[in-house]
Amino acid sequence: MSDIQSQSSKATLDAILEKIGPIKFKPPLNLAGPHDTDEENEVWAREKAIQFRNVFERYPDHEAALSCLEQHAELEMEQSFLFAKVHDDLDAKKFKLSGLYRRFDFNNEKYIQEWRRATKPIRERQDARAAEILSKNADLGIAEWAFNHLIRKQGMKLLEMRRGNIKKIESLIEELTQTIEHYLAFRQRKHTSIEPFDGYYEFGCIQSVNFLISAVDELEPRGRSAQAALLNKICDMFPGNEQIAKYDFKFNSFEEPLELEFEDLVSGESINIRDYRGKIVLLDFWATWCQPCLAFVPYMKKIVSRYSNDVRVIGISNDDAGIGVQASEDQRRKVEAMVTECAAKHGMDWPILLDWKFHDKWHITGIPTIFVVDRRGILRSLNAYTTLAKTVRKLLKER
Secondary structure (H helix, E strand, O other): OHHHHHHHHHHHHHHHHHOOOOOOOOOOOOOOOOOOOHHHHHHHHHHHHHHHHHHHHHOOOOOOOHHHHHHHHHHHHHHHHHHHOOOOOOHHHHHOOOOOOOOOOOOOOHHHHHHHHHHHHHHHHHHHHHHHHOOOOOOOOHHHHHHHHHHHEEEEHHHOOOOHHHHHHHHHHHHHHHHHHHHHHHOOOOOOOOOOOHHEEEEEEEEHHHHHHHHHOOOOOHOOOHHHHHHHHHHHHHOOOOHHHHHHHHHHHHOOOOOEEEOOOOOOOOEEEHHOOOOEEEEEEEEEHHHHHHHHHHHHHHHHOOOOOOOOEEEEEEHHHOOOOOOHHHHHHHHHEEEEEHHHOOOOOOEEEEEEHHHHHOOOOOOOOEEEEOOOOOEEEEOOOOOOOHHHHHHHOOO
């Protein structure tokens, strides 16, 4: 490129960046548009999209490229009605199309259904964009977005296949693991592009760890040796990672004695799980805001009633997570009253522990989760939510 062409290109880029504004920013949670009318917002959204694309497509090695790519992807997904039927090569002259702009509304079920349909072609275009970036610009900063997109796509597919064909699950886990290994290798290399917003780079590792931990769970049909092999590999990939360490603790606590001693929130009595030896104990991880948790209570009560001499329940709420360790006594009392009231309303006539740190210690990432402890005090199930009756009957036969 000649000096004149280079200067012209820089001048064009500077003009685009001036229109965009600061390049290091966090995308707003709602890109509904700054104007009063839909027509004005439609023009605004398309103009923004063109400005962003001009940067990451024409100047992929510039430090603003990753920021603009991230913003463009956010804008496409939040305003997918605008972009679902529009060719990917946006042009200001195509602003003739109107009536597709929507203000984001999660409370409108019809809107949500339409939005989900509209996002399908957007996701397909983003899939193609990620593949192209990793093919042509794998060493540039914009590859960060492409890797994150690909990892998220593979990880979500794995979660959707939950308890499906184990051979397909194994194949997808291998594919996901290889993608993350390539991503980690990319992270070790120097590249251009600043962070689009603080903590963006950390997000890639966080979601990678979460999906890989889910992958260990999905290997359960292959046995604990297969799970342990993948877990060991994950530990090597992310040495010193706190989430993996917590999961490793939970995984290796299986079929080991479980210790738990606390003061019952309802009665104030001291509870020690050792006093329940000879009984099967269900540890119910729940919260007052979790509707599936509350809906599951009658089912647990039915099991306890059926095996009243042999089964006990301990409820472990994480409602205090919202107030944290620095909570005042008044805040703590209000949360305790809320949990006690909810437990009484739903007939939870068993001891209640209010302790989000216990959830965190055992890497409880989704509720309801049900641990099952056998008559000897050994942890025999890390989540019997979908197999509770079967698990209880099996353990009742053991002596």
